Amino acid sequence: MENAQLLELAGLSEKEALIYLDLLQNGASQTGKLCERTKIPSSHIYSFLNHLLEKGIISYKLVNNRKVFLASTPDALANLFDEKEKQLKTEKSKLFEFITQLKKVPAETPRLNDFKYFHGIRGIKSLYTEIMNYWHPGDEYCVASAPLESFRKLEGFFVEVVHKKRIQDKVGLKIIVNNNSEKFGGIRKQMPLTEVRYLGIDTKTEYGVLKDYFFMITYAAEPYGLLIKDANFAGTYKTFFGILWELARK
Numbered sequence: 001m002e003n004a005q006l007l008e009l010a011g012l013s014e015k016e017a018l019i020y021l022d023l024l025q026n027g028a029s030q031t032g033k034l035c036e037r038t039k040i041p042s043s044h045i046y047s048f049l050n051h052l053l054e055k056g057i058i059s060y061k062l063v064n065n066r067k068v069f070l071a072s073t074p075d076a077l078a079n080l081f082d083e084k085e086k087q088l089k090t091e092k093s094k095l096f097e098f099i100t101q102l103k104k105v106p107a108e109t110p111r112l113n114d115f116k117y118f119h120g121i122r123g124i125k126s127l128y129t130e131i132m133n134y135w136h137p138g139d140e141y142c143v144a145s146a147p148l149e150s151f152r153k154l155e156g157f158f159v160e161v162v163h164k165k166r167i168q169d170k171v172g173l174k175i176i177v178n179n180n181s182e183k184f185g186g187i188r189k190q191m192p193l194t195e196v197r198y199l200g201i202d203t204k205t206e207y208g209v210l211k212d213y214f215f216m217i218t219y220a221a222e223p224y225g226l227l228i229k230d231a232n233f234a235g236t237y238k239t240f241f242g243i244l245w246e247l248a249r250k
Contacts, residue, residue: 114229
């Protein structure tokens with residue numbers, strides 16, 4: 001990551017970061033020199049300088065009644081980042097409070113199907129987040145024909161989020177892994193409350209069952225998934241899973 005991009009993490013705009021780095025490197029400067037070196041038009045430079053002055057990371061002095069701008073010590077950037085961090089915590093707190101309020105809004109009466117479609121990697125993460133919200137201590141869920149692509153694209157999320165919470169919540173897992181994913185099956189075998197078997201197939205789709213919930217995910221170029229709450233669906237695919245489980249090797 002370039003220096004200017006790192007400064008943007010502290011809350012500076014691209015042009016503000018450019019000006020600050022220029023002053024730090026070249027020392028005290030008048031606006032003419034700043035415009036010349038940064039290629040920022042003189043009609044815009046004062047707006048950026050005023051923002052930097054407000055943020056406390058540059059200052060100025062008068063020389064022959066003309067402003068000469070100086071970069072503040074880099075330690076000022078840490079203070080600026082601390083302020084941004086506090087702001088983010090405040091915004092996060094407000095968001096979580098709003099989410100809590102939204103959960104209190106009465107849901108619509110369930111219709112024929114409780115069916116949801118999830119698109120992309122973020123969508124698949126949301127699907128698993130919903131599943132985690134549905135399980136309770138002592139539950140067990142099953143996943144069949146977990147493909148290599150699922151591990152390649154989401155292994156960090158599975159290990160650090162899904163399984164970490166699953167084990168903490170004392171939820172069991174039976175998983176059938178494709179033969180080309182034995183490395184990841186081995187990782188699962190080391191986890192508590194987990195049984196792993198292998199099947200000699202190569203798919204890009206997996207399905208799972210948790211209580212009355214059935215989910216199916218395909219890991220094509222752009223993954224997508226389906227989550228259905230239906231006791232008949234879940235029961236039927238749980239039976240299919242049992243057949244595959246007996247065929248799979250330990």
